[in-house]
Amino acid sequence: MARKILQARNIILALLIGECVLLFGLYLLLNGPMLFAFAVYALIKNIFLFIVLAYLTYLVETNNMSVADALDVDAKNALIFGGIALIQYDETRNVVWTSDLFKEMNINIVGVKLLEWQPHLASLFEDEDIKVVDIKGKKFEAYNSKETKLIYLKDVTQFLSLQQDYLDQQVCMAYITIDNYEETLENADEPKMAMIQAKSRQVIVDWAYSNGIIIRRFKSGGYLAFFNERIYKKQVENKFAILDTFKEMSRELDEVMTLSIGIGRDSRVLRELDDMASAALNLTYSRGGDQVAVKSGDDNVKFFGGNSDTFEKSSKVRARVIAQSLAGLIKNSSQVLIMGHKNSDLDSFGASLGVAKIAKAYGKKTNIVVDLDSIEKKTKDVVTIVKSDERYKGLIVTYTEAMERINKNTLLIIVDNHKPSLAISSALLERVRNKVIIDHHRRGEEFIEAPVLTYLEPAASSTVELVVELCDYQNVDLNINELDATIMYAGMLVDTNNFKQRVGVRTFQSAAQLKELQANVTQAYEFLEDSYEDTLKKLSITQEAYQYNDYILIACGQEDQEYSRTMLAKASNSMLEVSSIKASFTIGRVSKTMVALSARSAKDINVQIIMENMGGGGHFSMAAAQFENQSIEEVRVLLEEKIKEYLDDRGEV
Numbered sequence: 001m002a003r004k005i006l007q008a009r010n011i012i013l014a015l016l017i018g019e020c021v022l023l024f025g026l027y028l029l030l031n032g033p034m035l036f037a038f039a040v041y042a043l044i045k046n047i048f049l050f051i052v053l054a055y056l057t058y059l060v061e062t063n064n065m066s067v068a069d070a071l072d073v074d075a076k077n078a079l080i081f082g083g084i085a086l087i088q089y090d091e092t093r094n095v096v097w098t099s100d101l102f103k104e105m106n107i108n109i110v111g112v113k114l115l116e117w118q119p120h121l122a123s124l125f126e127d128e129d130i131k132v133v134d135i136k137g138k139k140f141e142a143y144n145s146k147e148t149k150l151i152y153l154k155d156v157t158q159f160l161s162l163q164q165d166y167l168d169q170q171v172c173m174a175y176i177t178i179d180n181y182e183e184t185l186e187n188a189d190e191p192k193m194a195m196i197q198a199k200s201r202q203v204i205v206d207w208a209y210s211n212g213i214i215i216r217r218f219k220s221g222g223y224l225a226f227f228n229e230r231i232y233k234k235q236v237e238n239k240f241a242i243l244d245t246f247k248e249m250s251r252e253l254d255e256v257m258t259l260s261i262g263i264g265r266d267s268r269v270l271r272e273l274d275d276m277a278s279a280a281l282n283l284t285y286s287r288g289g290d291q292v293a294v295k296s297g298d299d300n301v302k303f304f305g306g307n308s309d310t311f312e313k314s315s316k317v318r319a320r321v322i323a324q325s326l327a328g329l330i331k332n333s334s335q336v337l338i339m340g341h342k343n344s345d346l347d348s349f350g351a352s353l354g355v356a357k358i359a360k361a362y363g364k365k366t367n368i369v370v371d372l373d374s375i376e377k378k379t380k381d382v383v384t385i386v387k388s389d390e391r392y393k394g395l396i397v398t399y400t401e402a403m404e405r406i407n408k409n410t411l412l413i414i415v416d417n418h419k420p421s422l423a424i425s426s427a428l429l430e431r432v433r434n435k436v437i438i439d440h441h442r443r444g445e446e447f448i449e450a451p452v453l454t455y456l457e458p459a460a461s462s463t464v465e466l467v468v469e470l471c472d473y474q475n476v477d478l479n480i481n482e483l484d485a486t487i488m489y490a491g492m493l494v495d496t497n498n499f500k501q502r503v504g505v506r507t508f509q510s511a512a513q514l515k516e517l518q519a520n521v522t523q524a525y526e527f528l529e530d531s532y533e534d535t536l537k538k539l540s541i542t543q544e545a546y547q548y549n550d551y552i553l554i555a556c557g558q559e560d561q562e563y564s565r566t567m568l569a570k571a572s573n574s575m576l577e578v579s580s581i582k583a584s585f586t587i588g589r590v591s592k593t594m595v596a597l598s599a600r601s602a603k604d605i606n607v608q609i610i611m612e613n614m615g616g617g618g619h620f621s622m623a624a625a626q627f628e629n630q631s632i633e634e635v636r637v638l639l640e641e642k643i644k645e646y647l648d649d650r651g652e653v
Contacts, residue, residue: 083155085140089114090149093125101153105136114151121151132156168230172265173273175281176204178246179258179289181221196253203249204259207242211235232265236304239649240292243305247290258290266297286443288458288620301445306606306620316469316506322455323473329436329453330362333411337402337432339369339424341417343565344379346527347462348416350491351438353386353484354467355413356395361476367397367405371424377564382487382527389483399425406431413438416463418456419446419617438466440495442608444617458619461507462495464488468510485519490527494566497573501600501621534567541571541586548643552605553581556632557588565590565624568598576600583607585643587635590626595635599623605646613642 088097093114102109109117120133124144131142133153139160140153178200185193204223208215211234213227235242243259250257262281264273280293283301287293291305330336336359340348352368359366370383386392397405402425412432414423418439423429429448436453440460460466468488471478492511496503499511515521530538541563545555553575557563568586575584583601590596597614599607600622607623616625627635 083157085153085155087114087151087153088149089151107136124151132160168228168233170229170265170268171270171273172227172229172232172263173270173277174225174227174261174263175277176215176223176225176259176261177281178221179260180256184255184257192253196255196257199249199253200246200257203246204242207245229265232263240304243290243292260284260289261292263292263294265294272297283443283445286456286458288442303609303612306609318457319466319469320473322453323470325453326358326436326455326470327362327474329411329434330359330364332409333364333434334407334409335365335367335405336411336413337367337369337405337428338413338415339399339402339428340415341419341422342371342374342424344370344375344424345416345491345494345566346376346379346382346487347464347491347495349379349382350488351415351463351467354464354471354480354488355415355438357478357480357484358471358474359413361474361478366395367402368395369399369402369424369428370396371399374424376566378527378566382490386483386487391481391483399428402428403431408433410434411436414448414451415439415467417441418443418448418454420448421446423448438463438470440466440619441617442619444612459504461502461504462492464491464495465507465510468513469506472513480517482518482520485514485517486521486524487527489514489519489521490524493524493528495622497600497622500573502619530567530570534564537561537563538567538571538574541568541588542575545575545584548640549647551580551582552643553578553584554636554639555584555586556636557586559589559632561589562592563588563590563596565596565598568596569600569622569624572598572600576602585639587632587639589632593628595627595630595632597625597627597635597639599625610639610642610646613645614638 083101084099085101086097086099087095087102087109090096095109095112095114095117098107098110115122118133118135120131121142121144124131124142125146129143133140133142135153138155138157141156143152143154144150145152181200184196188196200221201217205215207213208223208225211227211231213225213231215223215225218224240261243261246257246259260281262277262279262284264276264278264280267273267276276295276297280295280301283293283295283303284291287303287306291303294302294304296302336356338352338355338359340352349368349370356366356368372380372383375383383396387396406428410432411434412428413436414429415438417423418437418441420426420429429435435448435451436455437448437451438455440457440463442458443456455466455470457466471480489511492507492514493499496507499507541555541557545553548554555571555575557568568588568590571586571588572584575581575586578584581602583599583605585600585607586598588596597611597616599611599618601607602621606620608618608620611618611623611625614625615627616623618624
């Protein structure tokens with residue numbers, strides 16, 4: 001409206017000026033006194049009208065500015081009320097103007113470099129569309145309009161707070177069981193039994209009540225718990241201190257008991273929470289207990305604890321049940337294939353021989369799958385001896401030959417491994433429907449799919465130990481000869497570091513049984529002897545070892561040298577014999593493209609966790625990892641980072 005009035009003003013002014021010009025023009029041409037008088041009149045009249053129009057213009061413009069000002073006030077208030085701020089910047093990203101919300105927050109950044117004030121906004125100039133930043137304790141969503149050089153900020157503090165409250169109230173479910181509980185009670189008299197029951201329950205219930213956790217006992221030594229996400233995060237922050245609290249109570253009672261906890265979270269369906277919690281608990285069992293496994297809706301698994309080695313179970317009931325189940329599966333199969341892991345050691349091959357004897361005893365065609373291109377040198381030497389012996393004619397086959405023999409009733413027994421990525425042949429795993437796993441490694445997240453039988457016992461020293469026990473419960477003559485027994489004995493030597501690590505009563509019982517079967521102990525040690533050249537190589541690695549954090553030794557081989565995995569393991573074993581050393585790590589190149597890392601520890605440090613964080617795995621005190629297309633130095637730097645993370649989690653410097 002104001003614009004139209006101003007346009008009309010301009011037209012009237014033009015007409016008035018035109019009138020004056022016309023009259024004075026006529027006067028000059030005709031020179032009449034009347035025309036002069038009329039022209040003067042018109043001039044005076046038009047001057048008056050000019051004044052009137054100027055005043056009207058002033059009024060219109062004044063009224064128009066008042067409306068604009070009123071709108072500006074409303075807009076300012078609306079932006080402040082809506083928690084919206086604007087930042088104008090120039091070509092050099094200097095702040096040249098800010099909206100009124102910043103004035104309300106007492107923030108003056110005009111003339112300041114934008115990214116010096118908020119470095120996190122840098123991503124808005126790259127690919128990220130929206131960024132959440134913290135400004136004076138408030139959360140703002142930031143958007144960058146590159147065309148107008150404006151940063152739009154929206155206060156989302158309340159929204160994020162409500163969102164966090166919602167997430168914090170999500171339900172988590174847990175199964176809690178006491179490891180070695182039944183065995184402990186069996187060996188206790190009545191007063192001690194009552195004390196164990198009361199103390200163990202008190203520790204768990206007190207922890208639950210003090211943290212706002214709903215807990216109910218569902219069996220002897222077993223509890224069901226419900227809590228929310230906020231309580232879960234609190235437990236993560238304190239590294240599930242209940243594990244250490246319970247162990248301390250157990251030590252005070254002079255007993256060996258720990259906790260296994262499986263948690264399901266990140267699902268609003270109770271059935272899914274139950275399934276995840278149950279699966280997580282099974283993971284803790286297969287990893288030796290004394291830890292927490294957390295399974296989330298996105299299928300990720302996190303582990304906490306695991307700071308003590310597995311303890312040996314006195315009962316062999318499970319071994320007997322597994323042995324009977326294995327016999328049934330063998331009887332119902334048409335043939336049996338036995339497969340170890342890549343870079344097979346003597347524990348893998350020795351266990352394969354033992355299982356082969358069981359399968360042959362039931363009259364089944366049996367073959368051991370071996371990849372001579374992926375096998376340790378000492379194991380390869382032993383395989384060569386076996387292949388040259390007429391008693392083993394046709395027993396050992398390649399994975400290609402095995403693939404040709406598969407039928408729907410083939411039984412595949414995997415020994416000393418449960419990870420598909422470490423299998424000699426992934427094609428065999430995929431083709432064979434019926435699979436059995438016999439292994440002594442702590443279970444990782446990666447696991448062979450759908451086995452019909454799993455015998456996973458991390459407390460065992462070796463897979464050979466498990467196989468010897470399975471042999472005990474077969475109701476047929478196994479016909480284990482002296483070479484079988486010797487190779488199996490050598491397998492136990494490898495995984496126990498000559499009976500120095502991970503040994504229990506059942507370990508020596510199995511070794512004694514192999515000796516009764518005429519195992520040649522001297523020959524078993526000869527299988528493991530190093531040549532003079534290899535001994536020098538090992539010494540060249542260990543002499544360059546350095547101390548990390550006072551009680552850890554790290555040794556690295558030469559980048560241009562290749563070493564066997566056995567040699568790296570022996571180097572780690574020898575460094576562990578140094579006084580006050582709790583863990584040792586050896587890094588070396590095993591091929592042109594592969595670097596291997598061998599880890600050993602005393603009972604204070606869980607090298608399995610460190611190796612798992614580096615993509616490997618193993619046992620509490622014996623573990624390993626391998627790295628493709630990386631240098632020894634790169635692996636060494638990564639190892640130090642992971643050791644530091646592990647020690648930080650334990651509260652150690």
